[in-house]
Amino acid sequence: MSKSNVLTLTPVETVACCSPLSREPLSQGAADRIAPLLKALADPVRLRLMSLIASHAGGEACVCDLNDAFDLSQPTISHHLKVLHESGLLDREKRGVWVYYRASGDALTGLATLIGNTAP
Amino acid sequence: MSKSNVLTLTPVETVACCSPLSREPLSQGAADRIAPLLKALADPVRLRLMSLIASHAGGEACVCDLNDAFDLSQPTISHHLKVLHESGLLDREKRGVWVYYRASGDALTGLATLIGNTAP
DNA sequence: ACTACACATCGACGTCTGTCAATATTGATG
DNA sequence: CATCAATATTGACAGACGTCGATGTGTAGT
Numbered sequence: 001m002s003k004s005n006v007l008t009l010t011p012v013e014t015v016a017c018c019s020p021l022s023r024e025p026l027s028q029g030a031a032d033r034i035a036p037l038l039k040a041l042a043d044p045v046r047l048r049l050m051s052l053i054a055s056h057a058g059g060e061a062c063v064c065d066l067n068d069a070f071d072l073s074q075p076t077i078s079h080h081l082k083v084l085h086e087s088g089l090l091d092r093e094k095r096g097v098w099v100y101y102r103a104s105g106d107a108l109t110g111l112a113t114l115i116g117n118t119a120p
Numbered sequence: 121m122s123k124s125n126v127l128t129l130t131p132v133e134t135v136a137c138c139s140p141l142s143r144e145p146l147s148q149g150a151a152d153r154i155a156p157l158l159k160a161l162a163d164p165v166r167l168r169l170m171s172l173i174a175s176h177a178g179g180e181a182c183v184c185d186l187n188d189a190f191d192l193s194q195p196t197i198s199h200h201l202k203v204l205h206e207s208g209l210l211d212r213e214k215r216g217v218w219v220y221y222r223a224s225g226d227a228l229t230g231l232a233t234l235i236g237n238t239a240p
Numbered sequence: 241a242c243t244a245c246a247c248a249t250c251g252a253c254g255t256c257t258g259t260c261a262a263t264a265t266t267g268a269t270g
Numbered sequence: 271c272a273t274c275a276a277t278a279t280t281g282a283c284a285g286a287c288g289t290c291g292a293t294g295t296g297t298a299g300t
Contacts, residue, residue, distance in 0.1 A: 019174075019228070019232070021167075021170060021171045021174055021175075021228070022171070022174030022175050022223065022228075023175055024171075024175050025168065025171050025172045025175055025189075026167055026168050026171035026172075028164065028168065031164040031165075031167040031168045031171075032164050034164075034167060035162055035163055035164040035167055036162075038158055038161050038162035038167075039159075039162035039163075041158050041162070041235070042155055042156075042158035042159035042161070042162040043155055043159075043257090043258085044148065044151040044152045044154075044155040045151075045258085047141075047146055047151040047154060047155055047158075048145065048146050048148065048151045050141060051140075051141045051142070051144075051145050051146035051151075052145045052146075054141055054142035055141075055142050055143055055144050055145055062276095063276075063277065064276070064277095067276095067277095069145075072258095072259075072260090073259070073260055073261080074276090074277075074278095075259080075260070075261080075262095075277090075278075075279080075280095076258070076259055076260070077277095078277060078278055078279085079258075079259080079278090079279095080258085081277095082278080082279095094266090094267095094277090096267065096268075096276095097266075097267050097268065097275065097276050097277085098276070098277090099276080099277065099278090103142065108139070108141070108142075108235055108236065109236060111235050111236075112139070112232045112233070112235045112236030113232070113236070115161070115228055115231050115232040115235070116225075116228035116229045116231065116232035163287090163288085165288085182246095183246075183247065184246070184247090187246095187247095192288095192289075192290090193289070193290055193291080194246090194247075194248095195247090195248075195249080195250095195289080195290070195291080195292095196288070196289055196290070197247095198247065198248055198249085199248090199249095199288080199289085200288090201247095202248080202249095214247090214296095216246095216297070216298080217245065217246050217247080217296080217297050217298065218246070218247085219246075219247065219248095
């Protein structure tokens with residue numbers, strides 16, 4: 001990380017210095033808004049679901065593809081997808097009998113920059 | 121040193137274009153290792169604790185400073201700090217009567233790069 | 241030693257969560 | 271219309287979680 005003398009920081013350096021989490025104390029309101037997002041991600045099944053969908057061809061995946069990847073019942077997978085969808089991490093689109101889920105890139109990058117990404 | 125690098129990735133995983141999450145499906149083992157870290161962060165109080173500590177002067181904070189920032193009992197704060205410490209997100213050091221916590225930068229940036237998207 | 245202080249642990253409580261079997265809903269097809 | 275296939279919803283249950291008051295542990299000062 002770059003040398004930080006507060007007096008000589010350019011605007012770019014000010015932003016790039018550290019993650020929002022370590023730049024200033026998070027307000028309670030912000031924490032209350034962000035925690036549910038992390039909570040939605042903080043489950044092994046949902047993590048794998050996000051990864052399966054995000055890495056799938058076309059950036060989207062049908063539920064039928066996802067069910068087979070787990071040793072869990074169909075309602076359980078449906079439940080996890082609902083959690084991810086309602087938290088804003090997954091977009092949902094019904095095409096015919098099938099339902100396709102797509103990762104919301106904004107939500108993911110938002111989380112990453114909050115936690116610690118110093119990427120521009 | 122046991123939990124120092126919970127986010128270890130295979131060589132293949134470390135190379136590529138975008139975040140591990142969207143590059144290839146996460147293995148169950150990886151998901152099982154990463155989810156607890158996110159779970160530790162996925163609470164409003166713990167998010168604010170991490171932020172308070174990480175943004176505090178010197179990168180560390182004494183428990184006495186943290187208790188006053190919340191409307192919660194001292195045992196509750198102690199409990200949350202323990203969760204963050206045992207997950208590897210916080211380092212603990214006792215100096216005299218006081219205990220100082222420090223954010224483990226590695227764990228945070230690891231999580232961020234895992235989640236983050238350098239969209240293709 | 242005794243007291244005061246900083247922090248951790250324990251035990252108990254209500255609430256939230258992950259999972260399943262059973263059932264409902266919706267769309268395609270004969 | 272009747273039926274099947276793909277998802278979602280419901281209800282139930284065990285286990286995990288956040289919180290508190292009470293208590294324990296260790297350190298410093300008198």
